[in-house]
Amino acid sequence: MDDREVDQQLVERAQRGDKHAFELLIIKYQRRLARLISRFVRDGAEVEDVTQEAFIKAYRALPGFRGESAFYTWLYRIGINTAKNYLLAFKRRVPTTTIIDSDEAENFEEASLLREVDTPENELMSKQVVNVVNSSLLQLPDDLRIALSLREIEGLSYEEIADVMNCPIGTVRSRIFRAREVIAENLRPLLGTNSDNRW
């Protein structure tokens, strides 16, 4: 099964009343959706509100989702509409530079983001998390770093990575897992274990 089929399985579970399945989809897409919405809404708190609203709208609309498009395409379309409606409700102008199609929404350039206003705490935490992840990646052994980079940055499948690295698929799976575990271990002290942790 591919990534889209994983989403479809989770959607079907949610359509059968499994809210937990939809939570897994939220965890998966929350930051990508927020990033998309930040093209419309400038304030960090507002981005969060609109993102939550978009997820709730998507949840309510789940019975109508037939899987004709990918879940994320459908979700992004809801996100764009929610952001536009939010701006209209407050009689604010929809930025003209944000006329984007939901199919290509995932790939827009970071430079085209609005200058976002967020709390200093969030900005600091964001930078720290990114720094730990990137420095951990650089310190990984070559085989782990290359496997994870090919997967996360280049978007290659395990089979393609196995071809590139000339190793079995099982080895690719193991290397990517080990790479994630090393980075996770370095992140845990920063994130803490308290229940109000928001990262």
Place this chain on the structure above:
Amino acid sequence: MKQHISALMDGELFDDEAEELFDRLKANPEAQEEWRMYHLISDALYQPGRLRADISKTMRDRLQAEPTVLAPRRTATHSARWFALSAAASVLAISLVAWLSMEIGSDSMPQMATAQQLATLQTASLHLNTNLPSNNGLNDYLMAHQEFSPSINVQGAASYMRTMARQ
């Protein structure tokens, strides 16, 4: 299980493995934390410029307040049902056409046969009434000219016997 979670988020598990893991993720909060952590790492690598706080815990509370959605399954069962319905409709249509053509054929052919038979009988009857002698005269005529009959002897004898029996 962690390695399976890592493979699942990459879409590299088989369907049945994924279904099993979804159940385990639901039952095991620690496993869900791994799912959350691996996605945070993924997001940090994918969007290095800007990372946002996790809203999934807030969303969990909001989802709990929402009425549970329920939708009918629309997977292979759906297409199979449509295929079966289409096939049944096709068979029904073919059967209807075949039945109609048989009905039309069986009604018209006897009518045609009856009409032809009636015309033949009328012609024969007319011919007999006008050209042949009466029944007694005919028998005498046949008896007298039996030796000139082109038929074989047996047939001639049979004809003779039929004539005599009638008399």
